[in-house]
Amino acid sequence: MTQTLRKITIRAESYRLIKPFTISRGYKNTADVVVVEINDGALTGRGECVPYARYGETLESVTAEIETIRPMLEGSTAGLNATSNHPLNRDDLQTAMHPGAARNAIDCALWDLEAKQNKQTVPDRLTLHPRPLSSAVTVTLDTPAKMAQVAKQEAAKQVSHQSSDKNKLVKIKLGGADGIAADIGRLSAIRDAVPEAALIVDVNEGWHPRDIVSHVEALKSFNIDLIEQPLPADNDDILKDIDLPFCADESVHDSSDLYHLNPGYTCVNIKLDKTGGLTEALKMLHLARDKNLKVMVGCMVASSLSMMPAYYLGLQADYVDLDGPLWLEKDHENGLVYSQGEIILPTTPLWGWD
Missing domain, CATH: 3.30.390.10 (Enolase-like, N-terminal domain)
Structure with missing residues (x-):
């Protein structure tokens, strides 16, 4: 044949x-x-x-x-x-x-x-049940006033399932060339604007070890849920000696990296473009659970064709940051639906469906 x-x-x-x-x-x-x-x-x-x-x-x-x-x-x-x-x-x-x-x-x-x-369908194969997922919304690097304004606007769009806004999740890009002191000013303005929202701070390797050591108490005062990759991946040893909730991104790519992950990290950001696909991402998620690590599912800025496989991973994660399609002028038909801070699977998704 x-x-x-x-x-x-x-x-x-x-x-x-x-x-x-x-x-x-x-x-x-x-x-x-x-x-x-x-x-x-x-x-x-x-x-x-x-x-x-x-x-x-x-x-x-x-x-x-x-x-x-x-x-x-x-x-x-x-x-x-x-x-x-x-x-x-x-x-x-x-x-x-x-x-x-x-x-x-x-x-x-x-x-x-x-x-x-x-x-x-892919969720059937994985014995998962699609549901609305709360996702972080990214506030990109800018002046303190502009970032605070955007954070307040984005938090206001998110539905509150409780009597307070503590379940609203905002992701803040920091690590500007003007240094950590300027970033502390940004955080202060943002926290004043969204006093109850959960904050993820993403530094993209933009700080230096000495900066964190000298600003630990200030960072603690903002009640941050996660501080994502504050230091360069090859210069992050000091994190194990600092009591702050660090999440690894550039320091961890696939499941093999979890065996020698800096113990200062209590969470890992799984991105399919790093792991090389959903197959390895699922393996990494299960190993992270075995090692008592929290899991965030993240993304690059891309369309729902990139985001949909990650959505199924997000059904099993602690934090979801899959707002990539929100940045596009136009996404695919039958892509993910974003409403009040939640990701909703359409009736006939463009990916992973029979």
């Missing part, structure tokens, strides 16, 4: 943002992604990734990496798996490619294709 070859399509796409997205490493006005489609002759699975500039990834390098693996994915004679005589599946992919954006797009496309082939 002749096996039908898969067909792989790779393309770059760009989405205009409603306003610049600014962090300590710079800003951007577009979300630039790579989309992979895998067609088995009848059905097509799709996945999307965001090249991670922090690790030297570009649209061109990610596309080239996917092209390299194309024969093995398509099942051409030259690319067939020598031991099992089949095109690469998700299990094969974990060893055939390293973690990163390229593997993420392929892995998610295979999940989507499998859902269609088996006439079974």
Whole structure:
């Protein structure tokens, strides 16, 4: 019996943002992604990734990496798996490619294709029950007054299920070139504007060890839920000696990193573009639980095609930060719905559905 070859399509796409997205490493006005489609002759699975500039990834390098693996994915004679005589599946992919954006797009496309082939949704396969998810909303780096104003506006949009606003979650980008003292001023203005909201502070490696040591008490006074990656990944040893709720992002990529994670981190940020897809992200989540770590599911700025696999991961997380599509001028049809600070799955989602 002749096996039908898969067909792989790779393309770059760009989405205009409603306003610049600014962090300590710079800003951007577009979300630039790579989309992979895998067609088995009848059905097509799709996945999307965001090249991670922090690790030297570009649209061109990610596309080239996917092209390299194309024969093995398509099942051409030259690319067939020598031991099992089949095109690469998700299990094969974990060893055939390293973690990163390229593997993420392929892995998610295979999940989507499998859902269609088996006439079974991804949440059914994972025995998960979709529900509205509370998500953090990001306030990007700016002046204290502007950040406080945006934080207040975003918190006001979020539904309160309690008598107070303590369940409202705002994520603050800090680590500006003007230093930690200026960031303390930003935090003070924001906390005054949203006194009851839960705060995640994301520094993107923008502080120095001496800065944190000299500002510990000030940071404690703001009652912050998480301080995400305050120091460079190669200079974060001091965190284990400081009593603040640190979350690892750039310091942890996939499940293997959890075995030597700095004990100063009590939470890890799982992003599919770091883990190289949903398959490894699920493995990482379960290992993090075994190690008594809290889990945040995060994202890059991208469309609902990137966000939907992460949404299913978020159903099992402590914190969800999946507001990427909110920054786009236009998202996909049948994408995630954002309402009052919650993410809602549409009736017929664009990904992971039969």
